[in-house]
Amino acid sequence: MSRENVEIVRRAWEVVIEGISEGNLAAVFDEGLFAPASTFTPPQEVPGSKTYVGREGMIEFLRAWTEAFLDLRIWPEKIIDAGNDHVVAVMRQSAKGRGSGAPVEVRFGSVHTLEGGQIIDQRDYVDPAEALEAVGLSEQDARAEGS
Numbered sequence: 277m278s279r280e281n282v283e284i285v286r287r288a289w290e291v292v293i294e295g296i297s298e299g300n301l302a303a304v305f306d307e308g309l310f311a312p313a314s315t316f317t318p319p320q321e322v323p324g325s326k327t328y329v330g331r332e333g334m335i336e337f338l339r340a341w342t343e344a345f346l347d348l349r350i351w352p353e354k355i356i357d358a359g360n361d362h363v364v365a366v367m368r369q370s371a372k373g374r375g376s377g378a379p380v381e382v383r384f385g386s387v388h389t390l391e392g393g394q395i396i397d398q399r400d401y402v403d404p405a406e407a408l409e410a411v412g413l414s415e416q417d418a419r420a421e422g423s
Contacts, residue, residue, distance in 0.1 A: 280393070281361060291307050301334065302335050305330075310334070310396075310398075313329060314330065314396050316334055324340075347372050353366045358413055363388045364386065364388075364404075364407050365386045365388065384403070385407025386399065387407050
């Protein structure tokens with residue numbers, strides 16, 4: 277099941293990225309990749325951070341997040357099977373601040389918990405090492421995994 281979970285997370289990120297560019301902020305729910313009552317928690321460092329629930333929660337977060345940027349690009353750097361129905365995605369984002377025009381380059385980590393072929397929880401971390409640590413892995417483990 278672990279390889280399947282990695283592919284589900286990879287596909288979910290593809291759909292999120294495509295959905296953002298097409299204005300469908302709930303595309304991952306349309307494709308059944310996220311469970312209807314799934315939860316999403318952005319990094320605690322994000323202003324107003326809270327846990328979002330389900331389709332409407334995802335739309336609320338992504339709308340606020342994407343409105344803050346111009347030329348937003350997000351892509352996976354590595355997707356790692358962490359065992360026990362967990363997958364870690366090391367992600368990159370580049371954009372320009374909407375108000376300032378300042379370039380923004382971010383590398384972050386996401387821990388995905390899966391059940392029954394769907395993501396039931398996603399927690400993001402500012403530092404990918406924190407995401408790895410949350411599932412008992414180190415950056416050395418991630419390098420050895422190579423995805």
